[in-house]
Amino acid sequence: MAVLTEEQSLLRDAARTWTQEKSSVSAFRNMRDAALPLGYDPATFAEMAAMGWCGVIIPEEYGGSGFGYLGLGLILEETGRTLTASPLLATALAAASALVLGGSEAQKRRWLPGIATGDLVATLAVDEGAHHAPRKVALAAGRNGEGWRLDGAKAFVLEGMAAEVFVVSARTSGQSGDEGGITLFLVAADAQGLIRQSLKLADSRGAANLAFEGVEVGPDAMLGEVDAGWPLLDQILDRARAGLAAEMLGTAVQAFETTLDYLKVRVQFGQVIGAFQALQHRAAAMFTDLELARSCVEAALIAIDESSPDTAELVSLAKAKMGETLHRVSNEMVQMHGGIGMTDAHDAGLYLKRARAAETAFGGQAFHRDRYARLQGY
Amino acid sequence: MPDHPAADPEAFRAEARAWLAANFPASLKGRGGVMMAEGGLPSEPDIRAWTRAMADKGWGVPTWPRAYGGGGLAPAQAKVLQQEMSAAGAWSPIGGMGVMMLGPTLLEYGAEAQKQRHIPPIARGEARWCQGFSEPGAGSDLASLQTRCEDAGDHWLVNGQKIWTSGAQWADWCFCLVRTDQARKHEGISFLLIDMRSGGVETRPIRLISGNSPFCETFFTDVKVPKDNLVGPLGGGWTIAKRLLQHERGGLAGAGRGGLTAEPVSDLAKGYLDLDDAGRIADSDLRARIAGHEMDLMAFQLTAARSMRESRSNSGPSAATSIMKNAGARVAQDRAELTLEIMGNQGLGWEGEGFTRDELAAVRGWLGGKAFSIYGGSAEVQDSIIAKRILGLPDPLGQSR
Numbered sequence: 001m002a003v004l005t006e007e008q009s010l011l012r013d014a015a016r017t018w019t020q021e022k023s024s025v026s027a028f029r030n031m032r033d034a035a036l037p038l039g040y041d042p043a044t045f046a047e048m049a050a051m052g053w054c055g056v057i058i059p060e061e062y063g064g065s066g067f068g069y070l071g072l073g074l075i076l077e078e079t080g081r082t083l084t085a086s087p088l089l090a091t092a093l094a095a096a097s098a099l100v101l102g103g104s105e106a107q108k109r110r111w112l113p114g115i116a117t118g119d120l121v122a123t124l125a126v127d128e129g130a131h132h133a134p135r136k137v138a139l140a141a142g143r144n145g146e147g148w149r150l151d152g153a154k155a156f157v158l159e160g161m162a163a164e165v166f167v168v169s170a171r172t173s174g175q176s177g178d179e180g181g182i183t184l185f186l187v188a189a190d191a192q193g194l195i196r197q198s199l200k201l202a203d204s205r206g207a208a209n210l211a212f213e214g215v216e217v218g219p220d221a222m223l224g225e226v227d228a229g230w231p232l233l234d235q236i237l238d239r240a241r242a243g244l245a246a247e248m249l250g251t252a253v254q255a256f257e258t259t260l261d262y263l264k265v266r267v268q269f270g271q272v273i274g275a276f277q278a279l280q281h282r283a284a285a286m287f288t289d290l291e292l293a294r295s296c297v298e299a300a301l302i303a304i305d306e307s308s309p310d311t312a313e314l315v316s317l318a319k320a321k322m323g324e325t326l327h328r329v330s331n332e333m334v335q336m337h338g339g340i341g342m343t344d345a346h347d348a349g350l351y352l353k354r355a356r357a358a359e360t361a362f363g364g365q366a367f368h369r370d371r372y373a374r375l376q377g378y
Numbered sequence: 379m380p381d382h383p384a385a386d387p388e389a390f391r392a393e394a395r396a397w398l399a400a401n402f403p404a405s406l407k408g409r410g411g412v413m414m415a416e417g418g419l420p421s422e423p424d425i426r427a428w429t430r431a432m433a434d435k436g437w438g439v440p441t442w443p444r445a446y447g448g449g450g451l452a453p454a455q456a457k458v459l460q461q462e463m464s465a466a467g468a469w470s471p472i473g474g475m476g477v478m479m480l481g482p483t484l485l486e487y488g489a490e491a492q493k494q495r496h497i498p499p500i501a502r503g504e505a506r507w508c509q510g511f512s513e514p515g516a517g518s519d520l521a522s523l524q525t526r527c528e529d530a531g532d533h534w535l536v537n538g539q540k541i542w543t544s545g546a547q548w549a550d551w552c553f554c555l556v557r558t559d560q561a562r563k564h565e566g567i568s569f570l571l572i573d574m575r576s577g578g579v580e581t582r583p584i585r586l587i588s589g590n591s592p593f594c595e596t597f598f599t600d601v602k603v604p605k606d607n608l609v610g611p612l613g614g615g616w617t618i619a620k621r622l623l624q625h626e627r628g629g630l631a632g633a634g635r636g637g638l639t640a641e642p643v644s645d646l647a648k649g650y651l652d653l654d655d656a657g658r659i660a661d662s663d664l665r666a667r668i669a670g671h672e673m674d675l676m677a678f679q680l681t682a683a684r685s686m687r688e689s690r691s692n693s694g695p696s697a698a699t700s701i702m703k704n705a706g707a708r709v710a711q712d713r714a715e716l717t718l719e720i721m722g723n724q725g726l727g728w729e730g731e732g733f734t735r736d737e738l739a740a741v742r743g744w745l746g747g748k749a750f751s752i753y754g755g756s757a758e759v760q761d762s763i764i765a766k767r768i769l770g771l772p773d774p775l776g777q778s779r
């Protein structure tokens with residue numbers, strides 16, 4: 001565990017208490033069973049916002065607390081433990097990062113205070129296909145008088161039905177796959193010609209596909225520089241990935257602890273199944289993996305807070321190691337529970353489904369191993 | 379007609395091909411996997427006709443004796459029939475736990491009257507059976523089961539609870555392990571056939587993580603069972619159950635074989651992933667893992683073929699089925715994980731728009747397949763059997779069973 005400042009410790013403790021009391025796994029299950037249209041309970045999210053969680057990475061002058069990414073990561077770890085469904089990652093981390101890193105003074109003033117209070121939900125709309133491939137931008141942005149006109153599609157936008165504003169990557173020159181020629185835009189969800197389709201996912205969280213049919217935006221919609229959006233997008237994505245890795249850490253830790261508890265109580269052959277070395281050794285190996293993954297996640301968050309030059313490597317390291325660990329722990333959670341782990345009434349399935357969705361989002365293990373190698377120059 | 383009519387399996391090939399050509403309805407070609415889904419077969423006229431034809435011929439259970447409604451084929455002929463059926467896209471409409479588990483066990487251990495009563499309906503696909511083994515407190519340690527069976531003079535009286543009983547809500551009959559002696563663990567277990575329509579039988583479906591409810595909690599409250607329904611001697615159920623579990627494992631090893639007939643994941647990958655100019659999957663990480671999986675599948679297939687050749691006698695499954703069960707479960711589960719990864723975001727759908735039928739089926743199949751390494755004896759239990767019975771290593775639990 002990283003050495004925390006007093007503020008960070010308080011944040012984490014508050015998050016732990018609140019998630020355990022107000023947003024347990026059964027709350028998530030109720031949300032799922034109620035099939036809430038947004039994939040989260042707005043009342044729950046309002047409580048989170050009221051605790052200031054939406055403003056953790058937003059500077060004070062725009063309504064936030066400026067506690068940084070490690071601070072938000074601590075909260076996400078706790079929400080990940082109980083599978084709390086909310087747009088916290090999408091809006092307060094990913095979209096907020098886009099504005100903090102790339103927004104003009106006017107854009108920050110316009111959007112950040114709303115995000116910080118939770119009144120406004122924003123999200124990234126980046127991928128266009130089945131796989132995370134942020135350079136593959138075909139959605140076209142053409143000059144339209146003073147402003148721009150957007151045509152194309154975005155796939156699998158997290159919290160896409162809840163969002164009122166999208167941070168959209170668009171192509172202003174070059175070809176899909178090129179780093180040059182990508183430009184970011186802020187597009188309101190109610191813009192003419194923007195059509196969204198809700199997706200029902202295995203993890204019951206909110207997502208949507210978007211179609212842009214001649215969506216017109218003004219000159220003030222452009223985020224950052226024209227054609228030069230790639231380095232900005234890459235940095236925004238790294239923040240989202242690190243935050244997601246923190247959430248995954250909590251998910252994996254809880255999946256592990258639930259399983260460990262079961263090993264201590266389930267009796268077969270006259271002893272608790274945790275007495276069998278075949279299971280003991282696997283539990284020990286998982287615990288080791290979790291410790292290693294935690295180090296990577298914390299290092300990535302701290303690197304972002306310190307603007308360290310090796311941030312990108314550390315983020316890919318964290319997302320890949322965390323993905324591997326969560327993959328393994330979520331499978332073992334089902335296996336070590338036996339028949340009960342296969343039932344919908346047990347939590348194991350909820351963790352398993354969330355695990356794959358989180359692994360896939362913002363690049364899976366293979367994506368980040370490849371990126372790590374490239375960043376190291378091989 | 380006597381069993382094993384044609385000595386030459388190749389001579390039999392022509393007969394099988396001609397019969398299939400005459401009897402298998404073209405409309406059912408390649409639909410086997412879909413048709414055998416939960417709840418039994420839909421009542422399309424073609425399916426009913428095909429089921430009747432197969433039942434009359436006995437080819438749903440090709441190696442069972444003709445006297446009980448089987449096909450009376452030699453194993454080599456049954457293999458030829460299997461080959462001809464896959465070549466024709468044909469599939470057996472007769473299956474389930476009666477075919478896979480109870481039939482072979484009853485043929486070995488059942489009394490003549492029990493065989494005559496129960497095997498023909500299984501062979502014709504008319505009786506659905508479920509397996510009442512597991513209990514809340516008795517899973518891997520099956521022999522600790524507690525469902526009580528008392529001698530009530532002219533009948534048995536059964537009280538207790540089973541769990542994870544696949545298909546219990548649709549079953550006509552249940553083959554059940556019950557405790558007839560409290561004092562002795564293994565010798566106190568008997569093997570009983572229970573009519574699911576008996577008074578006092580109640581089933582409550584349990585939902586799986588994949589969303590469907592193919593299994594149940596099954597409660598027995600003062601259920602009266604005729605004395606004739608005891609299979610084997612009183613207290614002899616454990617030996618029979620172990621044999622039945624070998625048949626189950628042998629059948630479940632087929633989970634891996636399922637991957638042999640389905641579309642190779644490498645073909646699927648070509649539709650979802652970028653390819654380089656030479657047509658190779660550009661993601662070298664995923665490509666290597668796809669190749670690794672397809673090698674595992676090939677190794678599994680070769681081992682299945684080799685063990686078939688090497689089992690000279692027709693003595694049925696052995697402890698080695700544990701190897702195939704684990705290997706088969708692993709290949710099938712790896713395939714499901716790779717399929718999801720290949721599909722990416724499209725492999726995360728649950729229902730509704732935005733996903734193809736195949737994509738949604740892949741997600742449900744991935745979840746349902748997590749049970750391959752749990753039922754029929756978990757992967758860990760199979761490994762213990764391999765260690766004890768094949769490798770001769772000591773049993774730390776001292777069960778020596």
Ligand SMILES: Cc1cc2nc3c(=O)[nH]c(=O)nc-3n(C[C@H](O)[C@H](O)[C@H](O)COP(=O)(O)OP(=O)(O)OC[C@H]3O[C@@H](n4cnc5c(N)ncnc54)[C@H](O)[C@@H]3O)c2cc1C
Pocket residue numbers: 266268269273276278279335336337338339340342508509510511512513514516517518519541542543544545593749752753754755756757758759762
């Ligand atoms: C989909 C599905 C269908 C099923 N259908 C049927 C059915 O039709 N009829 C029926 O009777 N049963 C059925 N079962 C039950 C199945 O056989 C049991 O779930 C299985 O035997 C495991 O028992 P358990 O669930 O009690 O797990 P447990 O025995 O409690 O095992 C929990 C974990 O401990 C491990 N473990 C246990 N003992 C050891 C050991 N000595 N060493 C190392 N690890 C150990 C197990 O491998 C597992 O990982 C079904 C199960 C599923 C999931």
